[in-house]
Amino acid sequence: MNKPISTIFVASRRALSTLHPSALATVSKTSDALRDNPVVNPGIPVASGVGSARRTDNTDPKEVLNRIAKLHDTDLLPNNVNGWENSRAFLQQVVDILYDYIKEEHKRSTKVLDFHQPEDLKKMIDLKIPEKPMNLQELLESCEQVLKYSVRTGHPRFFNQISCGLDLVSMAGEWLTATANTNMFTYEVAPVFTLMEHEVIRRMIDLIGWGPNEGDAIFTPGGAIANMYAVNAARHYHFPGIKAQGMSDKLCIFTSEAGHYSIKSAAAVLGIGTDRCFHIPTDDIGRMDPEALERKIEECKREGLQPFFVCATAGTTVFGAIDPLQKIADICKRQKTWFHVDAAWGGGLLLSPEQKPKLAGIERANSVTWNPHKLMGALLQCSACFIRHDGLLMDTHQMAADYLFQKDKQYDVKYDTGDKAMQCGRHNDIFKLWLMWRSKGMEGYRRQVNDLMDMATYFTDRLKATEGYEVIIDKPEYLNVSFWYVPPSIRHLDDKEKYARLETIAPKIKAKMMERGTTMVGYQPDGEKPNFFRMIISNPGTTKADLDFLIDEIADIGKDL
Amino acid sequence: MNKPISTIFVASRRALSTLHPSALATVSKTSDALRDNPVVNPGIPVASGVGSARRTDNTDPKEVLNRIAKLHDTDLLPNNVNGWENSRAFLQQVVDILYDYIKEEHKRSTKVLDFHQPEDLKKMIDLKIPEKPMNLQELLESCEQVLKYSVRTGHPRFFNQISCGLDLVSMAGEWLTATANTNMFTYEVAPVFTLMEHEVIRRMIDLIGWGPNEGDAIFTPGGAIANMYAVNAARHYHFPGIKAQGMSDKLCIFTSEAGHYSIKSAAAVLGIGTDRCFHIPTDDIGRMDPEALERKIEECKREGLQPFFVCATAGTTVFGAIDPLQKIADICKRQKTWFHVDAAWGGGLLLSPEQKPKLAGIERANSVTWNPHKLMGALLQCSACFIRHDGLLMDTHQMAADYLFQKDKQYDVKYDTGDKAMQCGRHNDIFKLWLMWRSKGMEGYRRQVNDLMDMATYFTDRLKATEGYEVIIDKPEYLNVSFWYVPPSIRHLDDKEKYARLETIAPKIKAKMMERGTTMVGYQPDGEKPNFFRMIISNPGTTKADLDFLIDEIADIGKDL
Structure with missing residues (x-):
């Protein structure tokens, strides 16, 4: 029983890590637990005698650690009714691993990734489901290995995705969400969270600019599903018979060439x-051409389709372009079509009174997609679909499943959201947003959004x-900055030849960047434009220094290509 | 600076709680952080002089607590580059709140809920998004209040939902998932998690019984979306033109009267x-009548519909019935239709060699829905749709969004899953399952499933x-046990009158049960059967004692009705 910690590590398959002795500080709470539950705990040794508040302080941490390491999930709650101290010690070990990860993640000296080819990584990490239970030490090693x-x-x-960063308050919110483990x-079963969702939805509807009696929303698993909700609700609004009778008319929908592919995907799924998802051309900075939209709608009508x-997109994926919302709203009004704004990415601009005018016209939308996991920085996933017409979400999705959503409950069932959703069970995505939003307040978000816009201007100026x-767009409207790095060897070429060569430059730089692991930024082509960084x-x-670093790093990798 | 802790509480709007001094044990790690980042930390007071491993031990915990309480998210990482110690202290406070919650949750003396009507609860808890940022103390109070x-x-x-319990290993997995905060x-961006998903999918496909070269799957936000994936993939398999050209033929689909409403919902969404979603009658224990199915399919064909x-359902929502899979598979083969098994709830039986025969025939399915967040106990949400035909998920959903899923990457892009999904971003639901499964191994799950089945038998026998x-079903096939409690006042009535009176009994008992907060169990009607408990x-x-408790509690509440 007194063998040193290292003994257990040798016994375990991979000794990647050391356990965290600081976790054992939690043992000072043991006495409470024992008072509540006096049966002797099989995992943690208990000093004999009656507990004072600190009576376990003299327990040898190595000994405790040794015992936890060899335990199994059957020694934890709820499998072992006396498993609380084991459970806490295990959870604290996990939390300490996460603390180390978070602390390291924020150091510039830490690599962004340790890249390996899939076939290599498969050999480096054991992913198998075993026949026998693994002990807690092995589980902790698994956690460390996965994070590594x-x-x-x-x-x-x-900088690789639109969703970057780790807001620690939102993360704490997600930890609590996991522990509360309920269904929306x-x-x-979710009294506080359903009311909370209602409250946050009202706040967001205010920002969109709908009236106090307008609007409803549902938090969805990502923006693509939010967009599908919008198309489905619009279809039900215009063609209520389809829900029961299925599609027969030839319907059609429109987005821009730069719009997100989830609109096209919704067209596929919805039948x-x-x-019949038409992609309208964009101008040179990626915004939909409203005249082309109206021409296409009228052409479709002449051909017997039903637009x-x-x-409209507020913040396209690649260029961050914002479509001319007012003009598109006018067209939708004239043409009697539904007006949806996909503000999955751009919605966060509504939090800054300085930036909000860029989205003028969004208040005229029939529906809006807005992902707080993007600009607002909530943890993945946090997306919502807002529908202006109160009651439409319910009409569209209600299946009268009384065996799940009973009407004879003792509370007002208007607070139940199950019948509004395409899903049955729905994840709690509201708490991580709500807690984060409270931590910043409206003021904090205003500053955060404005600061990010300043950074984008700085970065664009530095590139120039x-x-x-x-740079591809001289003055980006938003936080996407698209650019080429042109290595010295091809700078003298004429545009046509240079562009042809540029197609392979960004992928080569990206590959090398991932091998170095120092930073990550995405690339893609766009129409005629060869691969460029976004x-x-x-x-x-x-920080600005991080932006400077990226500029130097790309040049350093690419200068000899 | 030396004012007592209580001072801050008075200043905060609601002093619900005390902070947790044990959190401060984490400060013993401070010296590491300071070596890495020597700038003076604005939140935590630092003893002057060079750090030994324990130099912060003498810092007055109250003092530290006092300072953390008044800090804001701007004092945490990443907003404050020197915010690590503040961040850790804050996170540890949250974790300690969660520890208390978990520990309390597992005590029988703790209430299951503290019920209030929605309008009352709104007044009891502050849900507003504020103008000014809230400080950390206020955020911690928010966490406590929400949990309360x-x-x-x-x-x-x-016992109210199919998903019950809190597996602490799965929960630890979800905490790590939040911290890793990536996209599948x-x-x-998710090298380990995509490989892990692949590995777990192969293990589950083995259990379903498909061959080593058959099958693909995707983890989805809940079983309803998994079912929608299945219907959509089947439609694409049989009518590949619909993806581009939309619906025009009259398709139809079938499930039982006891099948989950998500099949009907998929019919609505998919157009x-x-x-044209036909509900086939069931026998007296809720299983689909296969002859009725075949008659209906043939009738539809005669009427010009395209079945x-x-x-088929393996584990219906209310009775836990398992449809006769072999017979239905035979019919699907004869009638040339897709054979889907909704094993969202029943899939976990595949983990027990003793129980697995109940699902014989599932290996003949073209697709299977299986929710590990149900019987397997993974945290919400964890669902998957399995498709036997490799490549079909990709064919069905691929939108050729090269601007997001580039083909010219330096690794084999077959590991990218984006083009298989109806969603774009997809939550990581695999780690919490994988870690939990390793903790139990195949052996642990076998025992867990068998033990639960024994408990259901015990409970049924006790009721009888x-x-x-x-009891409504004399020998339930699965873990759902449906029953009426008949108060003495109506026991003498004839069946017709008794049934009429029973309709209101379960709702009344449930309402009172929620007010008492001692336990929770669901009820619903089913066809002719008045409201009964499930x-x-x-x-x-x-434990068995918990089951005995429920029986006594219902009788205690209902005896005078």
Whole structure:
């Protein structure tokens, strides 16, 4: 029983890590637990005698650790009714691993990732489901190993996705959400969270600009599903017979060439057909051409199609472009179609009175998609679909499943959300947003959004001033900054030849960047434009020095290509 | 600076709680953090002089607590680059609140819920989004308040939902998932998690019984969406033109009267129409009548409809019935329709060699829905849709969004899952399952499932032996036990009159039960059967004594009705 810690490590398959002795500080709470539950705990040795508040302080931490390491989930709650102290010690070990990860993630000296090819990584990490239970030490090692090879999306130099950064208050919220482990479909099992969702929805509807008696919303698993909700609600509004009788008319919908592919995907899933999702051309900075939209709608009508849904985008994926919302709203009014704004990415601009005018016209929308997991920085996932017409979500999705959503409850069932949803069970995505929003208040978000916009301007200016870089859009409207790095070897070429060569430059730089692991930024082509980098500045932890670093790093990797 | 802790509490709007001094034990790690980042930390006071390993031990905990309480999210990482110690202290406070919650949740003396009517609860808890940022103390109070009024779904006497219990290893997994905060759509940003998903999917496909080269799957936000995936994939398999050209033919689908409403919902969303989702009658224990199914399919064909999809259910929501899978598979083969098994609830039986024969025939399915957040006890949400035909998920959902899922990456993009999904971003639901499964191994799950089945038998026998109780199904196939409590006042009535009176008994008992807060169990009507209780035994923490308690409690509440 007194063998040193290292003994257990040798016995375990991979000794990647050491356990965290600080976890054992929690043992000072043991006495409470024992008073509540006096049966001797099989995991933690208990000093004999009656407990004072600190009586376990003299327990040898190594000994405790040794015992926890060899325990199994059967020694934890709820499998072992006396398993609380084991459970706490185990959870604290996990939390300490997470603390180390978070602390490391925010150091510039930490790599953003430790890249390996899939076939190599498979050999480096044991992913098998075993026949026998693994002990707690093995589980802790699993946690460490998984984190070691994960991409640090919260690192201040991770720019690869629109969702960057790790808001610790939101993260704490998600920890609590996990522990509360409930389902959003009824007030009965989620009383606080359903009311909370209602409150936050009203706040967001205010920001969109609908009236106090207008609007309803549902939090959805991602923006693509939110967009599908919008198309489905619009279809039900215009063609209520389809819900029961199915599709027969030839409906059609519209978004821009730069709009998110989830609109096309919704057309496929809903039985509209991708051929009847029309992509309207954009101008040179990625905004939908409203005249082209109206021409296309009228052309469709002449051909016997039934246009019913237009998606304008506020913050396109690649360029961050914002479609001309007012003009599109006018067209939708004239043409009697639904006006949807996909503000999954751009919605956060509503939090800044300075930036909000860019989204003028959103208040005229019939529906809005807004993902707080993007600009607002909530943990993944946090998305919502807002529908202006109160009651429409219910009409669209209600299946009268009285065996699940009884009407004869003792409370007002209008607080139950199950019948509004395409899903049955629905994850609690509200608490992590609500807690984070309270931590910042309206003021904090205003500052955060404005600061990020300033950073994007700084980055754009720096690119323009740096040899070898070419920005694609001179003055980006939003936080996407798209650019080429042109290596010295091809700078002298004429545009056509240079563009042809550029197609392979960004992928090569990206590959090398991932091998170095120092930073991550995405690339893609767009129409005629060969592969270019798309920088996203949405992590409040990113500094100007991090932006300078990216500029230097890309040049350093790419200068000899 | 030396004012007592109570001072801050008075200043805060609601002093519900005390902070947890044990959190401060974490400060013993401070010296590491300071070595890494020597700038003076604005939140935590630092003793002057160079750090020994324990130099902060003498810092007055009250003093530290006092300072943390008044800090804001701007004092945490990543907003404050020196905010690590503040961050850890805050997170540890949250974790300690969660520890208290978990510990309390598992005590029988703790209430399952503290029920209040929605309008009352709104007044008792502040849900507003404020103008000014709230400080950390206020956020911690918010956490405590939210938990205080939440329903304890992990309580051993919570029987209200199919998903009950709180597996602490799965919960630890979800905490890590939150911290890793990444997106499942590419290997690039989720290298370990995409490989892990692949590994777990293969293990589950083995259990379903498909061949080593058959099958693909995707983890989805809940079983309803998993079912929608199945219907959509089946439609694409049988009518590949619909993806591009939309619906025009009259398709139809089938499930039983006891099948989950998500099949009907999928018919509505996909443009098939709820009128063309046919509900086949069931026998007296809730299983689909296969002859009636075949008659209906043939009738539909005669009427010019195109039957293409049959959903058999393995574990219905109310009775836990398992449809005759082999017979339905035979019919699907004869009639050339897709054979789907909705094993959202029953899939977990595959983990027990003793129980698995009940699902014989599932290996013949074209697709299977299986929710590990149900019988397997993973945290919400964890669901998957399995498709036997490799490549079909990709064919069905791919939208060729090259701007997001580039093909010219430096790794084999077959590991990217984005194009298989109806969603774009996809939550990581795999880690919490994987870690939990490793903790139990195949052996542990086998025992867990068998133990739960024994408990259901015990409960059924106890009901039968107790005066006033009537079970609806004499020998339930699964873990759902449905029953009436018949108060003495109506026991003498004839069946017709008794049934009429029973309709209001369960709701009344449930309402009172929620007010008492001692336990929770659901009720619903079913066809001719008036409201009855549906007991679900899926929390491994539930004991026979808890089942006895429920029987006594219902009788105690209902005896005078």
